Amino acid sequence: MSDKQELMLIESTLLPEIRQLIDQSRQRAAVAVNAELTMLYWDVGSAISEMLGGQRAEYGREIVTQLANVLTAEYGRKWGVSTLRHCLRAVEAFPDREIVYALRTQLSWTHLRKIIFxxxxxxxxxxxxxxxxxxxxxxxxxxxxxxxxxxxxxxxxxxxxxxxxxxxxxxxxxxxxxxxxFRDPYVLDFLGLADTYSENDLESSILAELQCFITELGTDFAFIARQKRIVIDDRDYYIDLLFFHRRLKCLVAIDLKIGEFEAGFKGQMELYLRYLEKHERVEGENLPVGLILCSGKNEEHVELLRLDEANIRVAEYMTQLxxxxxxxxxxxxxxxxxxxxxxxxxxxxxxx
Incomplete structure (x- = not known):
């Protein structure tokens, strides 16, 4: 085998495997380091909090400042007043160490630093x-x-x-x-729609930006079909968008409407849901859910129609935040x- 053939063999078989091993090892190492740092910050905050006890705020600020001066001299600027305050806040927000321990490999300290405030x-x-x-x-x-x-x-x-x-x-x-x-309202500012648009424009823009739309819906939504054709008594009907929600284990039919919610929308969605229940639902799935997205929402209409009992939700959408x-x-x-x-x-x- 020539050197060129050997190089091609390495690049096609061995190299991808080794790259994967290296990347996985680096990821595991990063997770382990982050987990250790998260617990370190919480433990530091706990130690400070325990020492301060019920002391007045002015005394606490003075202690934290003096401690930060000593720590930065020994361990560098990352142990300044700001870090120590974050440590203290972490203990206030999550007083149970076991909860932080359980989260340490799933959320980074940067995540927690945002959440604790x-x-x-x-x-x-x-x-x-x-x-x-x-x-x-x-x-x-x-x-x-x-x-x-x-x-x-x-x-x-x-x-x-x-x-x-x-x-x-x-x-x-x-x-x-x-x-x-489910949410209300949904923010669809990423669609880039003009001031006036049709339901078809709205649907086409959603499909063009499907990844962003799913991100706004929630990551458990899986896209199935656009303009899903169903036939009832030899009449054709079309469901604007059909999704499946993995954790709810059900089909989600989405109807897109321009303007405010109207009572007639309920009957249309009920027809879709009963069809899906009879013809599309498979063993182990829950009843399908309908989501009517409108640019306006009439609260009393929604309340009087008791849409929840029909497994239907109505939500507004905003094309501009x-x-x-x-x-x-x-x-x-x-x-x-x-x-x-x-x-x-x-x-x-x-x-x-």
């Missing part, structure tokens, strides 16, 4: 578990926090006990509830309104 405990747990489950990079985590993913997820509009229960099931069993899987202040105000109002209604429903049920 989320004040709301439920929101913090949401981002922790979803980040772990879907394997977000630190950039993706930051983008989802900035786009207020928690507030846009259906679970945020439920009573706190429901949120806590769903998050505990997610952490313990990796099971995602429908309220964790509003200012953070406007989005925050809109979402907080929606959350407060939904939670107030849920509490009223609970009180009515108790009285009955």
């Amino acid at each position: 989320i004040e709301d405990p439920l929101k913090r747990e949401f981002y922790t578990e979803m980040c772990r489950l879907e394997g977000w990079s630190t950039r993706q985590l930051n983008e989802r926090i900035q786009s207020m993913l928690y507030e846009r997820t259906a679970i945020s509009k439920k009573p706190e006990k429901t949120i806590q229960s769903d998050l505990e099931i997610l952490r313990a069993d990796g099971k995602v509830s429908a309220d964790l899987a 509003p200012s953070p202040e406007l989005l925050r105000q809109k979402l907080h109002e929606s959350i407060e309104r939904a939670r107030a209604k849920a509490l009223m429903d609970q009180e009515d049920a108790s009285d009955a």
Whole structure:
């Protein structure tokens, strides 16, 4: 065998295998180093917190500053005041060492450093578990926090006990509830649509940016078909988009609408769902779910039609992301309104 033939053989067979071995070893080493660093930072924060006890804030700041001066002199600038404060905050956010130990190989210290400064405990747990489950990079985590993913997820509009229960099931069993899987509104600013567009323009843009659309939907959504043709009584109907959700184990039919939600949309989606249930659902799958995406949403229509009972969800979509202040105000109002209604429903049920 000539030298050229030997080189070709090495490049085609041996080299890819060795590259894979090296890359896998580097990845395992990086995970191990990160895991050790995460526990180190938490343990440092725990030691400082224990020493401070209930001391006043001014005393705590002085101790941290003096400690940082000593540590930076011995170990370098990375052990400055900022790092020590992050260590302390990590202990405040995650007081249970076992939880941090379990997360150490799944989330980097950079992930945790972003999560620990989320004040709301439920929101913090949401981002922790979803980040772990879907394997977000630190950039993706930051983008989802900035786009207020928690507030846009259906679970945020439920009573706190429901949120806590769903998050505990997610952490313990990796099971995602429908309220964790669906959002409202969906931000589709990546489509680049003009001020006026048709339903066909919307659908075509989604297919052209399918990867971004799935990222916005959630990584468990798997694309199946566009304009899925179904035949009922010799009449043709077309489901705009058909997906499968891996963790919910069900088909998800998506209907795209221009304008506000109308009562007639329910009957159309129910027809799709019953067809899918009868002809497309396979053994082991749950009942299909319908998602009607509208550019506007009439809350009272949605409430009176009892869409949840029909396994149908309605959500708005935004083709342009509003200012953070406007989005925050809109979402907080929606959350407060939904939670107030849920509490009223609970009180009515108790009285009955």
